Amino acid sequence: MDEIILHHYPASPVSEKVRVGLGIKGLAWRSVEIPRLPPKPDVMPLTGGYRRTPIMQIGADIYCDSQCILRELQRRFPEPTFYPGGADGLPWGISRWTDMLFDVAVRLSLGANADQLPEAFAKDRVRLFLGSHGDLKKVQADLPHTIAQLRAQLGWIDQRLAGGRRFMLGTEPGLPDALAYYVVWFVRGRWQGGPALLSQFPALEAWEQRVKAIGHGRPSEMSSGEALDIARARQPATPEQVDPRDPQQLMPGQRVSVVADLDSGEAPVAGAVRLVTRDSIAILRDDPRVGTVCVHFPRVGYRVATV
Numbered sequence: 001m002d003e004i005i006l007h008h009y010p011a012s013p014v015s016e017k018v019r020v021g022l023g024i025k026g027l028a029w030r031s032v033e034i035p036r037l038p039p040k041p042d043v044m045p046l047t048g049g050y051r052r053t054p055i056m057q058i059g060a061d062i063y064c065d066s067q068c069i070l071r072e073l074q075r076r077f078p079e080p081t082f083y084p085g086g087a088d089g090l091p092w093g094i095s096r097w098t099d100m101l102f103d104v105a106v107r108l109s110l111g112a113n114a115d116q117l118p119e120a121f122a123k124d125r126v127r128l129f130l131g132s133h134g135d136l137k138k139v140q141a142d143l144p145h146t147i148a149q150l151r152a153q154l155g156w157i158d159q160r161l162a163g164g165r166r167f168m169l170g171t172e173p174g175l176p177d178a179l180a181y182y183v184v185w186f187v188r189g190r191w192q193g194g195p196a197l198l199s200q201f202p203a204l205e206a207w208e209q210r211v212k213a214i215g216h217g218r219p220s221e222m223s224s225g226e227a228l229d230i231a232r233a234r235q236p237a238t239p240e241q242v243d244p245r246d247p248q249q250l251m252p253g254q255r256v257s258v259v260a261d262l263d264s265g266e267a268p269v270a271g272a273v274r275l276v277t278r279d280s281i282a283i284l285r286d287d288p289r290v291g292t293v294c295v296h297f298p299r300v301g302y303r304v305a306t307v
């Protein structure tokens with residue numbers, strides 16, 4: 001079977017979510033380090049315009065967004081499960097919550113570090129995370145409110161873990177641990193006040209150490225050129241699949257574009273529908289560098305439009 005290739009960079013919190021997921025499953029994977037800012041010349045041939053981090057590649061199949069990546073890891077490697085105790089369904093609801101919690105943490109990090117951030121980085125992240133009306137000065141002025149929002153929600157994690165629960169779902173680690181951990185990892189590492197805030201939550205801090213100890217599975221480095229060569233050498237392995245009850249009546253071969261349903265200025269990715277399910281959309285596209293690739297997105301949080 002083709003290797004799992006994660007295109008990411010060490011400081012990326014959403015990548016940390018996926019790295020912990022790879023750790024929970026004890027998987028071997030190849031690590032390709034990508035730039036923190038566009039242009040990303042060795043990513044664009046794979047995704048066709050999706051610029052966020054991380055992406056996962058398996059042969060000529062490209063998985064965009066951590067939701068899609070983690071779901072695919074569970075599909076290909078069911079054990080150990082991300083859903084101990086039969087918790088399937090619930091973790092994806094938790095995932096929507098932690099996405100929002102991450103946005104709060106991003107506001108905190110941008111606001112608290114506003115005076116030190118390199119200009120190009122600040123400009124890019126304000127547009128991406130705060131939208132076309134994003135204003136760093138306002139985010140800076142709003143910090144006490146933002147911290148209050150974050151603190152209450154960290155308190156929920158602490159409450160869940162108080163009383164000796166080892167992981168979010170019980171004795172075994174599962175998807176909710178990766179989902180909550182990456183936000184905590186980001187708050188601790190990217191905000192000077194992080195360690196003091198987190199010290200208010202002893203059960204959370206003890207759990208944080210347990211999740212850290214899970215590790216990231218078995219990564220080994222790969223160059224971006226090698227990853228592109230693999231994509232070119234392989235054919236997409238995704239079978240054609242339709243969903244007769246799809247509300248948008250998407251059909252194989254139909255030309256569509258897919259883009260995050262946010263005011264984030266991201267480029268839509270265009271291609272021909274290959275697979276449609278309730279949770280996923282995959283499209284085929286051709287690129288001069290890698291040939292035909294199949295690019296996968298989640299349905300939730302993404303807008304599919306016919307073109």
Ligand SMILES: N[C@@H](CCC(=O)N[C@@H](CS)C(=O)NCC(=O)O)C(=O)O
Nearest residue numbers: 012013014036051052053065066067
């Ligand atoms: N919904 C996406 C969010 C990904 C995301 O926002 N990642 C951040 C890095 S942690 C990012 O893309 N930053 C801009 C970049 O890397 O170019 C997911 O779950 O994968």
